[in-house]
Amino acid sequence: MTTIKHTLQKEIFLPNDERLVGLVNVTQAGKKKKSSKSSFLCAALSTGVDGNTQVHVYQIKKAEKGETFKKKVTWTLRELKVVDGKDKTKEIADFDLHFEKVYKWTACSVEDKDAFISCLWKLSQRHLVQKPEFSNVPDRLLEEIIKPTSQGQAAQEGVPIATELEDYQALSAREESDLESLMSNCDAAISNAENFAEQLSKQLSVLDGANIHSIMGSEDQVLNLMRLLDDGIQQAENIESKLDSYDKILQSVKEQMEVMKDKDTLLSVRNANHQKMLEEIESLVNQLDLDNKYMRSLIEGDLSTPNGILECTAAAQQLQRCRHASIHPALQKMAAVEEQMKKFNKLSTDFSRRLAHHLNNLFIHQGNELGETLSRHASELKLPQHHSSHRDLTPYTELMAWLKQADPRSFKELAKVYATNLSKLYSKEIQDFLDCARQTMMGKGDKAKLNVSGAKLSGSSASLGAPLDSKKRAGSIHSVDSVSIVQGSDSDLAMRHLFDQVFDKVLSEFEPVCLAEQDFCCKFFHLLSDVQIMSTQEEADEAEDTGDIWMKQKPKITIQEYIVENLGEGLTSRIPTSQLRQINEELRTMMLALFPSLEEDLGNFIVFADKLDGFNSMYMLVRMSEHVTNTQDAGSFLSVTFASSLVKVKRNFDKFVQLQIKAIEENKVSKKAKCGIISFVHNFEDFANQAESIFRGSERHADLDKAYQRLVKAIFDNICRISGDHPKTPREVIMMENFHHMFSILSQLKIPCLENDRKEAKHQYQDNLNAYTKDRLGRPLEKLHTFVEGVKSKMNQGVKAEEIGFQLAFSKQELRKVIKEYTGKEVKKSLDHLYKKVEKHLSEDENLYQVVWVAMQNEFIKQYNTYVELINKCYPDSNITLEFSIDDVLQYFSNIAQSH
Secondary structure, eight states: HHHHHHHHHIIIIGGGGGEEEEEEEEEETSSOTTTTTTTEEEEEEEEEETEEEEEEEEEEEEEESOOOOEEEEEEEEEGOOOOOEEEEEEEESSEEESSSEEEEEEEHHHHHHHHHHHHHHHHHHOOOOOOEEEOOOOOOGGOOOOOSSSSSHHHTTTTTTTTTGGOOOOOOOHHHHHHHHHHHTTTTTTOHHHHHHHHHHHHHHHHHHHHHHHHHHHHHHHHHHHHHHHHHHHHHHHHHHHHHHHHHHHHHHHHHHHHHHHHHHHHHHHHHHHHHHHHHHHHHHHOOOOHHHHHHHHOOOOOSHHHHHHHHHHHHHHHHHHOOOOOOOOTGGGGHHHHHHHHHHHHHHHHEEEEEEEEEEEEHHHHHHHHHHGGTTTSSSSSOOHHHHHHGGGGGGGHHHHHHHHOHHHHHHHHHHHHHHHHHHHHHHHHHHHHHHHHHHOOOOOGGOOOTOOOOTOOOOBBOOSOSSSSSOOTBBSSSSSOOOOOSHHHHHHHHHHHHHHHHHHHHHHHHHHHHHHHHHHHHHTTTTTTTOOOOOOHHHHHHHHOOOSOOOOOOOOHHHHHHHHHOHHHHSSSOOOHHHHHHHHHHHHHHHSTTHHHHHHHHHHHHHHHHHHHHHHHHHHHHHHHHHHOTTTTTHHHHHHHHHHHHHHHHHHHHHHHHHHHHHTTOSSSSOOOOOHHHHHHHHHHHHHHHHTTTTTTHHHHHHHHHHHHHHHHHHHHHHHHOOOOOOOOOHHHHHHHHHHHHHHHTOGGGGGHHHHHHHHHHHHHHHHHHHHHOOOOOEEEHHHHHHHHHHHHHOOGGGGGGGSSSGGHHHHHHHHHTTTTHHHHHHHOOOHHHHHHHHTTTTTHHHHHHHHHHHHHHHHHHHHHHHHHHHHHHTTTTOOOHHHHHHHHHOOOOHOOO
């Protein structure tokens, strides 16, 4: 324990000019020694700045890392209220110290516990006026303590508190030097300690004798010194008696001053508490005080005038502030606070009822008033907008925000009334607007032709497989019905262009109306109430200048961009994704209630337009895609509606393409005349040109590319089908002409997705051209060809070329006999007959006469060269030649072509 005491004094207390006077090793009572870490309770003295002695009690524990100690808890001895020794009679190591709460300890031994309690007793008796209570402590530990008047008296009385630490003192510098000098005089001081100690004893005896002789020689001086000492002692006792009397007087004054100091502290605490309570009451009164003018506005304020609305808005906001004042829960239980809150709740209930009644009547009145003005727009292709009604309702925006918080039920009922009244009006306006669009597409005065019931419009659906009109081929798209109507005239193209403009106008009219209503609902009904979107004064001024209370929307805007535009970028990051999704859902629900039949009406309009002309599905696909892209906010009502309609348009387009394919597959050509270019091959060129003009620059061109691939595949397949069934025209001619036409069309269109089909068309054309040329040209020199084939057979059997002439069947005489039969005149006659057959097979539309004739010429020359080469090889130096030359052949072919 002594070692620990010195360690703690050196590490903890000495750096802070404190002296350790009491120590005990303890653990927390009630815990196992293994699980409870031990600590030390220490009592220490220190001297304050004013010279007064201060006593502290510390709990000291070892640091978690290392072997160093640190102070965990510090108390002043003045804070100690009770020292409980647990039992006077039994020796137990448990004891309690009552500071701000009760601390239960168990000492490592009873002796250490008793020593520490005794130390606390002595310290409290010496340094405290209001002493702690020592209960269940043996009397032997509670000794009566007489306070010393000085450090000398304390030393005479044997007070151990201040001197317990002085068990060991280091040598001073002088003592250390004297010791070294003494040891240096004796050589054996270190090696022989006994000899050194004996020598020191002898020297000490000599010094003692010398001192005694010196004292005996100065006896008179000693007696005089003793008398002086007695007188000094007497004087000191007199002074001490006076000092004792002064000390008693000062001690009583000190005690009184300490008591006064404690009372002054209590007074300061009380005054501070009174001040805080006064401030709290003043704050409470200010928070719950509602001005009389606000109360009058809430009770009888005019909700139909701008000034009255402003007064009621300010009053409602003040009432909301009072009702939601930040008050401590304990203060809310005060009778005055409860009474005031009841008063505020009654005011809120009455005003919300009055406000809801007024707005309910206003919604109904506006719905009726707008319905009366609807007839003025019935004949215009324009969807009426409700700027005036929005402008009239805007002043109530902040009151609606108050109502949403004060009375959610009334707020929801008002929103339902607004949606119910406006939905009927919007449905009527949209139906009239779409009827006007139908009449515009049908042409003025054609209202009687409008088939509202949805019956099929004869001749309106277009196909590629209709018969070909040689006079009107541009854009010839016809129905699959038995009645074929030419749709490629300029009037038809103009009607399609008119439809494109009307449909774009329809979608463009929907956008501002729906977006304006969505913005109004978002602001007026505070669907973004958690972020409190309010219009700025600058926006209101600009709106008033333009006559539009709501600012025009940008082409592409999302809810997130809308919040950023109104409230700044920092707010968007603070709104969770789930909340944004909920905002979108609330907006869609509100807009669906306002426009319940918009999707259905738009769908019926799409069906009508598709039945009017199948080509309209392409126009609608492009336009609808553009408008869906412009409303990229995926959560908005208009975007969802347009997207749903776009799906229907895409299905109609796919159905339109399938009808074209069906018409191609069912196409039949006349078998009484030559085939020529099949109608769907002609029509594809017009179809592709119109489709390209419609889809130029559109993001939906990929859908058209897929349709192209399906259509071209059907065309290729059905060219092959028709070519095999025609009785008048050879298969190769039909394939050659139609694939040549497809190759020309695809080369002219330069559609990337059809590049492979273009190459396939070219390949089919060339293959069938070669096949037809070889088949129709045949072997114009038949006997010569048979003779040459026999020569080749012999050579293949191993007969040498120079020995062929010695074969009886292939002698020179036989060769001359065969050549004599093919004179130039006979060859020209045969070629002329061949040209007439070619002319009979080929059609005038594609005009491939020259191409086929040149191919036959080349094939004939190829055969001619083969015969000449073989004759020169097998019959050298025989002077055997054909009776006509290559120049003659070229002249024959040229003359025949020119003659026809």
